[in-house]
Amino acid sequence: MLSKTFTLKIAGPAGLGIKSGGQLLSKILIESGYSVTDYNEYPSLVRGGHNAYQITFSNTKAFAPHYNVDAFFAMTPGHWKTHVSEFTKNTLIFVDEDPKTLNLKKGKVLNLPLKELSTKLGSNLVANTISIGVAAYIFNLDLKIVKKLVAATYAKASDLNLTAVETGYEFAKDNFSKYRFKVAKGKKQKSPELYDGNEAFGWGFIQGGGNFYAAYPMTPATGTLHFLATKQKEYKLTVVHPEDEISAANMTAGAAFAGARAATGTSGGGFALMNEAVSLCGVTEIGMVYYLVSRPGPATGLPTWTAQGDLLHAIYSGHGEFPKVVIAPGDLDESFEMGAESLNLAAELQTPVIVVSDKFVGESSSNTKDLSKAKVKVKLGNIVDKADAGFKRYSLKTKTGVSPVSIPGTPNGEFLSNSYEHDEFGFSTEDANLSQEMFDKRAKKIQTAIKLAPKPILYGSDKAKKLIISWGSTKGVILEALKMMENEEDFAYLHIKTLWPINPELETITKAFKEIIVIENNGFSQLVTLLKSQFNFNPTEIITKNNGRPFFPEEIYAKLK
Amino acid sequence: MPNLNNYRSTVTPTWCPGCYNYMVFAGLQAAFSALNIPKHKLVINYDIGCAGNMADFLNTYGAHTLHGRSICMAMGEKLVNPDLTVCVIGGDGGIYGEGLNHLIAAARANTDIKVFVSNNYLYSLTTGQTSPTTPKGSKTKSTPNGNLNEPIDAIKLIENINPHVFAKRVDGRNPLELNKSIKEAMEFKGFALIDIAQECIAFGKQLKS
Numbered sequence A: 001m002l003s004k005t006f007t008l009k010i011a012g013p014a015g016l017g018i019k020s021g022g023q024l025l026s027k028i029l030i031e032s033g034y035s036v037t038d039y040n041e042y043p044s045l046v047r048g049g050h051n052a053y054q055i056t057f058s059n060t061k062a063f064a065p066h067y068n069v070d071a072f073f074a075m076t077p078g079h080w081k082t083h084v085s086e087f088t089k090n091t092l093i094f095v096d097e098d099p100k101t102l103n104l105k106k107g108k109v110l111n112l113p114l115k116e117l118s119t120k121l122g123s124n125l126v127a128n129t130i131s132i133g134v135a136a137y138i139f140n141l142d143l144k145i146v147k148k149l150v151a152a153t154y155a156k157a158s159d160l161n162l163t164a165v166e167t168g169y170e171f172a173k174d175n176f177s178k179y180r181f182k183v184a185k186g187k188k189q190k191s192p193e194l195y196d197g198n199e200a201f202g203w204g205f206i207q208g209g210g211n212f213y214a215a216y217p218m219t220p221a222t223g224t225l226h227f228l229a230t231k232q233k234e235y236k237l238t239v240v241h242p243e244d245e246i247s248a249a250n251m252t253a254g255a256a257f258a259g260a261r262a263a264t265g266t267s268g269g270g271f272a273l274m275n276e277a278v279s280l281c282g283v284t285e286i287g288m289v290y291y292l293v294s295r296p297g298p299a300t301g302l303p304t305w306t307a308q309g310d311l312l313h314a315i316y317s318g319h320g321e322f323p324k325v326v327i328a329p330g331d332l333d334e335s336f337e338m339g340a341e342s343l344n345l346a347a348e349l350q351t352p353v354i355v356v357s358d359k360f361v362g363e364s365s366s367n368t369k370d371l372s373k374a375k376v377k378v379k380l381g382n383i384v385d386k387a388d389a390g391f392k393r394y395s396l397k398t399k400t401g402v403s404p405v406s407i408p409g410t411p412n413g414e415f416l417s418n419s420y421e422h423d424e425f426g427f428s429t430e431d432a433n434l435s436q437e438m439f440d441k442r443a444k445k446i447q448t449a450i451k452l453a454p455k456p457i458l459y460g461s462d463k464a465k466k467l468i469i470s471w472g473s474t475k476g477v478i479l480e481a482l483k484m485m486e487n488e489e490d491f492a493y494l495h496i497k498t499l500w501p502i503n504p505e506l507e508t509i510t511k512a513f514k515e516i517i518v519i520e521n522n523g524f525s526q527l528v529t530l531l532k533s534q535f536n537f538n539p540t541e542i543i544t545k546n547n548g549r550p551f552f553p554e555e556i557y558a559k560l561k
Numbered sequence B: 001m002p003n004l005n006n007y008r009s010t011v012t013p014t015w016c017p018g019c020y021n022y023m024v025f026a027g028l029q030a031a032f033s034a035l036n037i038p039k040h041k042l043v044i045n046y047d048i049g050c051a052g053n054m055a056d057f058l059n060t061y062g063a064h065t066l067h068g069r070s071i072c073m074a075m076g077e078k079l080v081n082p083d084l085t086v087c088v089i090g091g092d093g094g095i096y097g098e099g100l101n102h103l104i105a106a107a108r109a110n111t112d113i114k115v116f117v118s119n120n121y122l123y124s125l126t127t128g129q130t131s132p133t134t135p136k137g138s139k140t141k142s143t144p145n146g147n148l149n150e151p152i153d154a155i156k157l158i159e160n161i162n163p164h165v166f167a168k169r170v171d172g173r174n175p176l177e178l179n180k181s182i183k184e185a186m187e188f189k190g191f192a193l194i195d196i197a198q199e200c201i202a203f204g205k206q207l208k209s
């Protein structure tokens, strides 16, 4: 099984097309019939530094990037140094240096004179495409497919880049023929499109009827702002980059109040500034979406790296007590689903919905269906299009906690969306009974939310010996690790999509297992804290990691086996 | 004959007797009525403060926002539905202090929202502390030894940022001038700021003029 999965990595300074070349290679691999999943590392710099782009591909589904690399390409000398721990004895390490001078005892170090070859072609920017040519040879890819996609990607310099690919391919044929991998042939992918999680969320937002997005740039959430900004005209979206996150959130609340299906996006630091607006949405019952793409904190933290450190921040965001929904996508497809589902939940529940993603899901790509054509259900909630005089926006007569809402412009629907406690029309009140009744009305939405929010998924049998529990971006890594296990059937795996409110089903499921292992990409195991606060929960093992890096399947495999 | 009651809620205003906000309240209704703005197409965003307490006294679509964020919500509403007439009512504390960044951004964008600031040179609802417009040297509850800061001149500031917007200071004690200016602002196509100079009856006596 394992031998059918391969991992290759390109590394070098920023500005050499590491990411663009890497993504091109991902597309080539998809077209060649493989499932791909990528992972990129880059510093918070625009030029220089060290960047790496990695692709794990397989003829079965590749759920997560592997740690160990089969083929490694250093674009310039020295850029292999921070990756030595990823090399095995079989790794092919292509360097533009004399292998004999490197004190590198692992893998097979091979000289690939990128500088010399690209200088001959008259450009120092084609090292990445030369490497693609080498990869095409090493992994036995169809050169026709490679050339087609290279020409399409570099339409303005297609001759140069096609020559570069051929140069790499020929050089590999002449020098590396004995290192060719035995790669199982791919089969046509039913999901041939490459997106990252942030784009997938953006497509979900569009297909879910989203029409207003305001965000202040903050890595790793910015991808969605950029993506939606390019789609403004085609899909009639209003996309705004306002003066700060406080404005982004309050402006989005204004947009939602005025009838938009609206979201804002940020990372932990920006979300801290948005807390006041989360609370505002709670009391005014404005349904809007907060897309929170985490990076490691505290404070500015590690801007371009990953962590799941904002779970409790999201759940406890906003002062005061009010219902909210917190959901977390585990992968690309769930990012898409939740882009739409979060808007539906916001509309149906009229309360803030927070989607907690992270750098690992948000900025990693894999292949899926064409999301520009994917259809989803759009639910508008209880919006009235006609109102009678005396319309009660915050009517207490509701079983679900949700009252009818009118949109400004609707005659007779006038009401006050009031940040103070208020009566059924929205006018301020300090009355004791009414304050309690209003609180209780809103609190009813918690039960409604449990019914509507995404349910947990249990992989494997409820008779298995051990239960793994996780949320968010660890999903793919765990599924990939389970794929490697000799005793896969000993494990069941519970992936929790809705982190707030807690579905009572979680207690029932976890009770059935004696051995429970919780895996979280954070330091204080926040999910454990959360579940302990809800029911009697005593996991036998807690696996955490908080160094800016995601878990890798090999790591989980070693811990589980 | 304009029907002022049209825009009124049934809530009795809670301002101090003699508060200059009653005149802003009357002036706004006169302008809405003269311009025939149907109340369902009118969205008023109220900041937190004495001025913003007008929220309960009108009966149009409205948002009593967070302190300092009235302009943000107004921007969102106007961008989503340009058909709406979108106003902001706030104090010098909310608009020139907590929310100054939003005022500047809205003026730069020249978005068609109307911002009315009851500038009483104090944080009044919180019982009289120094605000961004409090004259230098004034003793207030939070500056018992005299305010050390230079006051903001919001009109100069906004004119400097974008000379194409409508920005005007009026004497809030003069109803004719006030009503005329409110109407001018409402009729202006683009961003408008009216700084309405007031005296807070309850806490204003302590200010150096």
Ligand SMILES: Cc1ncc(C[n+]2csc(CCOP(=O)(O)OP(=O)(O)O)c2C)c(N)n1
Pocket: B047, B048, B049, B050, B051, B052, B066, B067, B090, B091, B092, B093, B094, B095, B118, B120, B122, B123, B124, B125, B126, B131
């Ligand atoms: C975030 C936040 N900080 C502080 C307050 C308390 N607060 C209420 S009104 C106000 C100042 C009001 O001053 P101004 O805006 O000038 O309005 P005025 O009462 O003078 O009309 C403050 C600080 C609040 N409501 N919210």
Ligand code: SF4
Pocket: B014, B015, B016, B018, B019, B020, B021, B050, B051, B120, B124, B125, B199, B200, B201, B202, B203
């Ligand atoms: S405290 Fe001042 S501003 Fe507030 S209502 Fe009284 S007079 Fe008006």
Ligand SMILES: [Mg+2]
Pocket: B049, B091, B092, B093, B118, B119, B120, B121, B122, B123, B124, B131
């Ligand atoms: Mg004031």
